[in-house]
Amino acid sequence: xxxxxxxxxxxxxxxxxxxxxxxxxxxxxxxxxxxxxxxxxxxxxxxxxxxxxxxxxxxxxxxxxxxxxxxxxxxxx
Numbered sequence: 830x831x832x833x834x835x836x837x838x839x840x841x842x843x844x845x846x847x848x849x850x851x852x853x854x855x856x857x858x859x860x861x862x863x864x865x866x867x868x869x870x871x872x873x874x875x876x877x878x879x880x881x882x883x884x885x886x887x888x889x890x891x892x893x894x895x896x897x898x899x900x901x902x903x904x905x906x
Contacts, residue, residue, distance in 0.1 A: 840879070
């Protein structure tokens with residue numbers, strides 16, 4: 830994921846809200862939940878309910894104000 834930047838790591842519910850907000854402006858972030866993936870593979874080595882959200886580097890300038898506004902609204906910034 831070298832062409833992406835991780836913009837959030839935390840509870841899945843909050844990550845979904847951030848993704849929805851970015852989708853509203855035409856940005857399609859990448860969500861990664863290692864815990865769910867490891868469960869499907871038959872082992873767990875991560876923290877449950879933690880999702881990472883990534884945005885393509887070429888979309889960061891457009892995404893940054895939305896990310897900051899969202900995190901301020903939820904009190905995570």
